[in-house]
Amino acid sequence: MALLQISEPGxxxxxxxxxxxxxxxxxxxxxxxxxxxxxxxxxLPDAEGRHLLPSVVRYQHDxxxxxxxxxxxxxxxxxxxxxxxxxxxxGRGLSDIKHLGSRLPYEFAETESVVPRFHTAAGNFSAxxxxxxxxxxxxxxxxxxxxxxxxGVVITVPAYFDDAQRQATKDAGKLAGLNVLRLxxxxxxxxxxxxxxxxxxxxxxxxxxxxxxxxxxxxRLHKGVFEVMxxxxxxxxxxxxxxxxxxxxxxxxxxxxxxxxxxxxxxLMQAACSAKEALTDAEQTTxxxxxxxxxxxxxxxxxxxxxxxxxxxxxKTVITCRRALRDAQVDASEVQAVVMVGGSTRVPRxxxxxxxxxxxxxxxxxxxxxxxxxxxxxxxDVLVGNKPDDEMLLLDVIPLSLGLETMGGLVExxxxxxxxxxxxxxxxxxxxxxxxxxxxxxxxxGERELVSDCRSLGRFALHGIPPMVAGAAxxxxxxxxxxxxxxxxxxxxxxxxxxxxxxIKPSYGLTDTEIExxxxxxxxxxxxxxxxxxxxxxxxxxxxVIEALQVALRADADLLSESERAAIEASxxxxxxxxxxxxxxxxxxxxxxxxEITTEFAARRMDSTIKRAxxxxxxxxxxxxx
Amino acid sequence: MTAASTQNYFELFDLPVAFEIDNASLxxxxxxxxxxxxxxxxxxxxxxxxxxxxxxxxxxxEAFQTLKSPLQRARYIxxxxxxxxxxxxxxxxxxxxxxxQIELREALAEVRDDPNALSRLNTLMQDxxxxxxxxxxxxxxxxxxxxxTEAKAMVHKLQFLHKLRVxxxxxxxxxxxxx
Numbered sequence: 001m002a003l004l005q006i007s008e009p010g011x012x013x014x015x016x017x018x019x020x021x022x023x024x025x026x027x028x029x030x031x032x033x034x035x036x037x038x039x040x041x042x043x044l045p046d047a048e049g050r051h052l053l054p055s056v057v058r059y060q061h062d063x064x065x066x067x068x069x070x071x072x073x074x075x076x077x078x079x080x081x082x083x084x085x086x087x088x089x090x091g092r093g094l095s096d097i098k099h100l101g102s103r104l105p106y107e108f109a110e111t112e113s114v115v116p117r118f119h120t121a122a123g124n125f126s127a128x129x130x131x132x133x134x135x136x137x138x139x140x141x142x143x144x145x146x147x148x149x150x151x152g153v154v155i156t157v158p159a160y161f162d163d164a165q166r167q168a169t170k171d172a173g174k175l176a177g178l179n180v181l182r183l184x185x186x187x188x189x190x191x192x193x194x195x196x197x198x199x200x201x202x203x204x205x206x207x208x209x210x211x212x213x214x215x216x217x218x219x220r221l222h223k224g225v226f227e228v229m230x231x232x233x234x235x236x237x238x239x240x241x242x243x244x245x246x247x248x249x250x251x252x253x254x255x256x257x258x259x260x261x262x263x264x265x266x267x268l269m270q271a272a273c274s275a276k277e278a279l280t281d282a283e284q285t286t287x288x289x290x291x292x293x294x295x296x297x298x299x300x301x302x303x304x305x306x307x308x309x310x311x312x313x314x315x316k317t318v319i320t321c322r323r324a325l326r327d328a329q330v331d332a333s334e335v336q337a338v339v340m341v342g343g344s345t346r347v348p349r350x351x352x353x354x355x356x357x358x359x360x361x362x363x364x365x366x367x368x369x370x371x372x373x374x375x376x377x378x379x380x381d382v383l384v385g386n387k388p389d390d391e392m393l394l395l396d397v398i399p400l401s402l403g404l405e406t407m408g409g410l411v412e413x414x415x416x417x418x419x420x421x422x423x424x425x426x427x428x429x430x431x432x433x434x435x436x437x438x439x440x441x442x443x444x445x446g447e448r449e450l451v452s453d454c455r456s457l458g459r460f461a462l463h464g465i466p467p468m469v470a471g472a473a474x475x476x477x478x479x480x481x482x483x484x485x486x487x488x489x490x491x492x493x494x495x496x497x498x499x500x501x502x503x504i505k506p507s508y509g510l511t512d513t514e515i516e517x518x519x520x521x522x523x524x525x526x527x528x529x530x531x532x533x534x535x536x537x538x539x540x541x542x543x544x545v546i547e548a549l550q551v552a553l554r555a556d557a558d559l560l561s562e563s564e565r566a567a568i569e570a571s572x573x574x575x576x577x578x579x580x581x582x583x584x585x586x587x588x589x590x591x592x593x594x595x596e597i598t599t600e601f602a603a604r605r606m607d608s609t610i611k612r613a614x615x616x617x618x619x620x621x622x623x624x625x626x
Numbered sequence: 627m628t629a630a631s632t633q634n635y636f637e638l639f640d641l642p643v644a645f646e647i648d649n650a651s652l653x654x655x656x657x658x659x660x661x662x663x664x665x666x667x668x669x670x671x672x673x674x675x676x677x678x679x680x681x682x683x684x685x686x687x688e689a690f691q692t693l694k695s696p697l698q699r700a701r702y703i704x705x706x707x708x709x710x711x712x713x714x715x716x717x718x719x720x721x722x723x724x725x726x727q728i729e730l731r732e733a734l735a736e737v738r739d740d741p742n743a744l745s746r747l748n749t750l751m752q753d754x755x756x757x758x759x760x761x762x763x764x765x766x767x768x769x770x771x772x773x774x775t776e777a778k779a780m781v782h783k784l785q786f787l788h789k790l791r792v793x794x795x796x797x798x799x800x801x802x803x804x805x
Binding site: 152181182222223225227319322323326379382383384385391393394395419420421422423424425480482483544545547548549552594595598599601602603604605606607609610611612613614 | 669670679681683688803
């Protein structure tokens with residue numbers, strides 16, 4: 001039971017105040033923002049009535065970033081400064097980017113950071129900063145439409161995103177000044193929108209083919225609980241690849257070489273994309289292309305030829321669907337509905353092949369572009385506290401196994417894929433040399449056996465292990481994956497209780513210092529005052545903590561002794577005073593003190609909540625025995 | 627630390643320590659516990675409560691996984707009764723069981739070259755599943771009569787069969803994807 005659920009109606013500090021929350025679909029091709037208004041979740045349009053914001057950002061010298069339709073219009077003319085499909089670069093290193101294809105129309109700056117930076121006329125930017133620019137536009141849109149600041153958002157990510165890609169998305173949210181309540185998997189968000197709409201129960205499959213990512217999730221819906229049973233996918237497969245396939249065919253037909261100009265490549269991709277879209281309704285389409293030598297070239301593409309080009313790609317998704325069903329231990333015939341999500345499911349051939357595989361016509365009645373943002377908005381509304389009595393609960397899984405490097409370059413799995421999150425698992429290690437005081441741990445994500453075939457998430461160096469004979473030390477490494485699917489690792493030497501100093505070197509993510517610098521830069525850019533912003537943030541946090549604690553005290557004060565309660569109230573009073581001052585550090589330290597002093601109270605409340613959760617059963621079962 | 631986090635998994639789910647379990651009721655209790663403890667229910671709570679919620683939800687997940695699987699449940703019950711497991715050292719099996727295992731593994735290895743690989747694999751998997759079911763029945767009896775030594779030996783045998791099942795499932799996946 002949530003804190004707010006326990007409070008009596010009308011007793012909350014600000015009973016009539018609705019908190020503003022939004023769901024954001026940060027897509028490869030388009031991004032959307034949605035919010036629940038008057039009980040109805042819907043996407044929010046811009047001033048011109050457009051709901052979809054093209055995920056395209058253009059950087060010009062000494063100008064603010066241009067985002068959306070205007071930027072997209074310049075993509076062919078100004079390819080190096082106009083970043084499209086930036087999502088494909090999230091959480092990726094330079095070596096990954098080379099795998100994305102040799103025909104990328106970008107230049108990358110040489111930097112010391114492991115995070116690649118696009119070189120543009122306005123400077124060098126990482127994918128995280130570019131995504132933050134998209135998020136800022138959506139935030140402004142929502143705040144103008146809703147009339148006030150957003151108190152929290154849910155940002156969706158492909159279910160198959162690994163830890164580095166998730167962390168990058170969360171960092172982008174932070175950089176855009178958003179309070180990210182949760183990262184939500186896109187298919188799960190779609191299931192929420194669909195499940196609530198149809199009041200569905202049973203097993204459903206969500207097939208999500210976007211611009212650059214593919215996900216399949218098998219879920220069980222039961223009385224408001226959305227339990228993901230298995231998920232699978234490919235974070236580098238989507239409509240963009242359909243375009244690529246057509247573009248390559250065009251190059252072949254028109255005799256264009258691989259080393260052609262950036263402009264030519266952009267024109268090719270745009271022609272390919274238009275042809276694909278035309279074939280949604282038409283049996284064939286005419287492609288005309290302006291070549292670099294000024295000549296025009298023209299060709300016909302039929303649906304039949306298009307099928308041949310994209311069938312291998314669709315077949316890849318079918319194989320992934322089959323594996324997800326197997327992981328969920330469900331037969332295709334048990335699936336009660338197949339929900340289609342993502343713009344690329346508009347391709348008739350995709351619907352046909354997926355319908356064939358599941359033996360039923362897939363559902364396409366909720367706009368496949370909007371369904372993810374709508375589901376995220378519903379979840380954001382619940383998380384921010386607007387629906388205290390809601391029974392909805394989302395139980396997600398990790399998409400890829402987590403493991404450690406062992407002898408001989410092999411990976412030992414600690415948490416297998418499709419394990420429900422949050423999850424915590426511990427593993428014991430020991431020293432192999434006498435007097436060894438340090439140890440290196442390499443964390444990996446993926447299904448393959450060899451380290452070189454998995455994604456490196458980071459290396460941890462453990463220092464300060466007390467010198468002992470080989471094999472005597474017992475180092476317990478705990479992996480914890482939170483509800484966002486983000487991993488944290490803790491280590492402790494058990495015989496002496498020494499919490500070893502851990503140095504984390506993320507293989508792909510930004511370091512804390514880099515994020516700090518970016519935040520400062522972005523604030524400076526917005527001519528904002530860093531101190532004023534820090535103060536506001538701490539005040540908002542202080543208000544939140546005080547309110548949460550007041551609600552908790554009203555509900556469960558009987559769990560505390562007189563003196564315990566007095567101590568908490570004194571500490572709360574101290575925070576309230578600090579909050580009205582102007583020193584953000586003083587507020588922060590008062591919050592920390594209050595957190596510290598309420599540890600035991602939080603534990604007792606959890607115990608009593610757990611007891612209450614099963615109390616209903618005992619009553620039921622006694623009744624049954626009558 | 628909460629008291630609930632130090633309870634054993636049966637206590638956490640308010641169920642008697644027993645091998646026989648009602649799966650529907652287990653799933654129902656799991657959902658009720660997660661509804662109460664999941665971190666999403668604490669998005670507005672204090673930092674301490676959010677941390678408690680995450681740890682509790684992880685503990686409930688772990689408990690559910692353990693209780694749901696007959697093999698893990700049996701192993702867990704034996705551990706609660708003070709039986710130690712050391713998978714590196716506990717390797718003695720009766721020769722009859724070992725012979726059976728060798729035959730099953732050979733059968734699995736031969737599947738790959740069979741022109742009707744998938745249907746042959748299917749038959750083999752049915753055989754493995756039947757053996758697992760039988761073994762679980764025997765395990766239930768051993769646990770029921772508190773024959774812990776016998777139960778422990780059966781847990782080890784079941785682990786063998788489970789490993790074999792995973793390998794055949796992997797082969798099935800490989801064969802299906804190659805179609």
